[in-house]
Amino acid sequence: MSQAHRPDSAGRGDIVVSARNLTKKFGDFTAVDAISFQVRAGESFGLLGPNGAGKSTTMRMIGGVSRRTSGELAIMGLDPDRHGPEIRAHLGVVPQQDNLDQELRVRDNLIVYGRYFGLPHSYLRPKADELLEFAQLADKARAKVDALSGGMKRRLTIARSLVNDPRMLLLDEPTTGLDPQARHILWDRLFRLKESGVTLILTTHYMDEAEQLCDRLIVVDKGRIMAEGSPAALIREHSTREVLELRFGSERNAAVAAELGGIGERQEALPDRVLIYADDGEAALEQVSGRGLRPLTSLVRRSSLEDVFLRLTGRSLID
Amino acid sequence: MSRQTLGGTSRKQPAQLPVLSGRPLASLYAGNVRAVFARGLKATWGSNWAITASGFVEPVLYLVAMGVGLGSLIGTVEGPGGERIGYANYIAPALLAVSAMNGAVYDSTWNVFFKLNYAKLYEGMLNTSLGPLDVALGEILLALLRGALYATGFTAVMGVMGLVTAPWALLMVPAAVLVAFGFASFGMGVTSFMKTFQQMDWISFVMLPMFLFSATFYPLSVYPEPVQWMVQALPLWHGVELLRQLSAGAVTAATGLHILYYLVMILLGLVLTTARLRRLFLS
Numbered sequence: 001m002s003q004a005h006r007p008d009s010a011g012r013g014d015i016v017v018s019a020r021n022l023t024k025k026f027g028d029f030t031a032v033d034a035i036s037f038q039v040r041a042g043e044s045f046g047l048l049g050p051n052g053a054g055k056s057t058t059m060r061m062i063g064g065v066s067r068r069t070s071g072e073l074a075i076m077g078l079d080p081d082r083h084g085p086e087i088r089a090h091l092g093v094v095p096q097q098d099n100l101d102q103e104l105r106v107r108d109n110l111i112v113y114g115r116y117f118g119l120p121h122s123y124l125r126p127k128a129d130e131l132l133e134f135a136q137l138a139d140k141a142r143a144k145v146d147a148l149s150g151g152m153k154r155r156l157t158i159a160r161s162l163v164n165d166p167r168m169l170l171l172d173e174p175t176t177g178l179d180p181q182a183r184h185i186l187w188d189r190l191f192r193l194k195e196s197g198v199t200l201i202l203t204t205h206y207m208d209e210a211e212q213l214c215d216r217l218i219v220v221d222k223g224r225i226m227a228e229g230s231p232a233a234l235i236r237e238h239s240t241r242e243v244l245e246l247r248f249g250s251e252r253n254a255a256v257a258a259e260l261g262g263i264g265e266r267q268e269a270l271p272d273r274v275l276i277y278a279d280d281g282e283a284a285l286e287q288v289s290g291r292g293l294r295p296l297t298s299l300v301r302r303s304s305l306e307d308v309f310l311r312l313t314g315r316s317l318i319d
Numbered sequence: 320m321s322r323q324t325l326g327g328t329s330r331k332q333p334a335q336l337p338v339l340s341g342r343p344l345a346s347l348y349a350g351n352v353r354a355v356f357a358r359g360l361k362a363t364w365g366s367n368w369a370i371t372a373s374g375f376v377e378p379v380l381y382l383v384a385m386g387v388g389l390g391s392l393i394g395t396v397e398g399p400g401g402e403r404i405g406y407a408n409y410i411a412p413a414l415l416a417v418s419a420m421n422g423a424v425y426d427s428t429w430n431v432f433f434k435l436n437y438a439k440l441y442e443g444m445l446n447t448s449l450g451p452l453d454v455a456l457g458e459i460l461l462a463l464l465r466g467a468l469y470a471t472g473f474t475a476v477m478g479v480m481g482l483v484t485a486p487w488a489l490l491m492v493p494a495a496v497l498v499a500f501g502f503a504s505f506g507m508g509v510t511s512f513m514k515t516f517q518q519m520d521w522i523s524f525v526m527l528p529m530f531l532f533s534a535t536f537y538p539l540s541v542y543p544e545p546v547q548w549m550v551q552a553l554p555l556w557h558g559v560e561l562l563r564q565l566s567a568g569a570v571t572a573a574t575g576l577h578i579l580y581y582l583v584m585i586l587l588g589l590v591l592t593t594a595r596l597r598r599l600f601l602s
Contacts, residue, residue: 063446065445065446065600065601066601066602067601067602082346083345083346084346084450084601085345085346085349085448085449085450086345086448088446088447088448089447089448091446093446095439095442095443095446097439099438099439099440099442099443100443101358101362101438101440101443102438103362103438104358104361104362108361112354112357112358112361113443113447115351115353115354115357115358116351116354116355116358116444116447116448116449117447117448118349118351118354118448164447
């Protein structure tokens with residue numbers, strides 16, 4: 001075997017994904033438009049963006065199952081176009097849609113998947129039990145996949161992605177479609193993985209998920225990177241400390257917004273409410289009252305990633 | 320063990336992954352056909368064997384109805400070596416080819432169609448270190464195994480009915496496996512283009528006339544010459560002729576050509592299937 005073709009044995013902090021002007025076109029459509037970013041070992045890195053932003057396409061390129069149109073991409077130091085199987089051997093993949101093997105039972109799903117990596121049964125048998133324990137599915141080992149709830153299937157998919165001790169875990173919208181309990185259990189499991197040093201790369205359009213799990217993230221829209229940084233830094237950079245939400249009734253919101261000029265850093269009139277971005281929300285509310293305006297309801301809250309996201313990617317509906 | 324130690328224990332005994340670099344076709348083939356094949360066996364185990372058996376029973380029913388029933392009216396016909404043989408002896412090897420074909424096609428079309436479009440099985444497999452050629456070969460071998468089982472069973476039925484006469488006839492089983500291999504490899508390639516159930520019906524639309532008109536029940540010479548050329552282009556005719564020649568021990572240069580036809584079909588099918596899997600999941 002040639003040493004040059006082994007993935008770098010990266011320590012914590014080394015660069016495991018490096019993309020420069022990474023581009024993917026499908027015919028005339030540019031899904032990913034010359035994006036550049038790096039991910040370090042042990043980091044939890046998020047791709048945030050609306051549907052159709054190019055998140056999944058980027059993930060598929062990192063996963064070595066989609067060839068880039070142009071630009072440079074190195075995964076653990078290897079070019080995925082030439083070393084797809086070696087790269088995939090060290091990745092765990094949790095796809096957007098569960099693709100568990102419906103014809104096999106829960107535990108066999110883990111063992112058979114491990115066999116695809118060429119791992120021996122002697123390694124896989126204890127590993128499967130350990131992973132079932134981790135995914136809180138030990139009592140379902142003999143169950144059929146069909147009989148599992150959505151949250152259980154998701155946990156089994158994550159357990160399956162860990163069977164080869166991946167250096168990097170790729171999660172494409174890991175909690176979409178799950179109820180709040182199932183999401184929190186899943187976040188807890190992912191957080192444990194992060195603590196144990198696994199590099200996580202995830203896409204999501206849930207802001208709370210990104211804030212919970214990501215050390216650093218990029219906001220992508222229409223195939224381009226709109227912003228990059230930690231959740232806290234992004235909020236600092238692209239929003240104010242607090243947001244004042246005022247409701248004057250659907251008919252009046254727009255009209256009232258015109259009278260709010262100068263309060264806070266900026267205002268935004270939505271159909272259902274008016275937002276005032278200010279570092280001190282209570283002070284802004286007093287100013288509103290001082291102008292004789294009486295909102296039906298008012299709420300002061302801290303700025304969230306959602307404010308950043310909507311500011312950067314716009315509010316129009318993307319289908 | 321406690322859940323918290325997952326990371327810790329995993330790091331202590333990391334998975335010993337096989338080294339893949341430096342192999343020929345490294346991006347297409349990981350040398351792990353076995354895992355795909357074993358998965359297929361495990362999944363088929365305990366599934367509905369009644370459906371499985373129906374594909375085997377069909378040619379047996381034809382053999383009884385046509386060979387024994389209709390054959391009593393027909394008497395003897397001219398065999399591949401020019402000698403007179405019973406009608407059942409005439410159609411039995413042809414139906415053996417059909418049996419092998421049915422077995423191979425069952426797995427490589429409908430089963431593959433479902434795994435491809437609904438179960439997303441191959442998508443999951445190709446997220447691992449498996450290459451498209453591993454997946455194609457594993458699935459084709461599985462279809463081939465079903466074809467071989469059908470063919471062996473059918474040969475046994477022929478033996479019981481006293482239709483196995485020449486020692487050459489023992490070669491019918493490996494020859495039937497060759498036929499199954501050809502159909503399995505090509506069938507999976509063709510299925511990879513199918514997106515809807517309506518399109519899958521086209522396969523039946525091709526298979527039935529091919530079964531009826533590939534000189535299965537009567538010699539090719541009944542057709543006008545242009546039709547003869549058409550039939551001779553189809554794979555089943557080569558399988559029928561190959562097995563008929565072996566059953567009578569009438570092995571000639573033509574036998575070699577029929578074998579060559581299947582070798583080319585297998586190779587083209589493998590190239591097509593691998594290219595399609597690559598295009599569908601790794602592009």
